[in-house]
Amino acid sequence: MSERIRSARRSTGLSQTRFAERVGVHRSAVAQWERPGGCNPSLEKLVLITVVSGVGMDWLVSGRAPERSLKLEGITAVSLEYLAKDSMEERALVAVRSVPASSKIKFVDQIESTSAALREEFYPGHKCP
Structure with missing residues (x-):
């Protein structure tokens, strides 16, 4: 999962610090998530990672689904x-x-x-x- 989290963050063009701010954690948490063998984010943080980066939850967690979720017009996972x-x-x-x-x-x-x-x-x- 660490590689997918790094890929998701990089796809946004954000530094670890800016990404951490948007997800509501310290930069060190993002560094831990991106490090092979590091700790995994909570479910709440996984949801925020998908919202900030636009990647699909299935892909982020398992790598078995398409990286980007299908976007349905007028439907959002979180109210903007x-x-x-x-x-x-x-x-x-x-x-x-x-x-x-x-x-x-x-x-x-x-x-x-x-x-x-x-x-x-x-x-x-x-x-x-």
């Missing part, structure tokens, strides 16, 4: 509205993922509070979710 839309959203997502689980609720509450205050400051009276 939940993926980062730009580098700033990517940075925010990386920051949230770096916070210990026990502190995430406070962190997200702070982000939502700040977001609401900024919307009110720049768009007074405008009702946004």
Whole structure:
């Protein structure tokens, strides 16, 4: 699987560091996954690898299916509205993922509070979710 993970990452043109950021892990995790005899990613991370790289899960796990999944128009495995839309959203997502689980609720509450205050400051009276 290590060779297929490396191939999937390389197909994106991303460095190990950038790929790791998109998958939500440290660069060292990607290096471990790509090293023959290294550890394998969790199922959750395998799914994210397929989303980021566009390779098929069957190919990634077993190598027995086509590398690229068939793309059916209008059907996605993950709703694209939940993926980062730009580098700033990517940075925010990386920051949230770096916070210990026990502190995430406070962190997200702070982000939502700040977001609401900024919307009110720049768009007074405008009702946004």
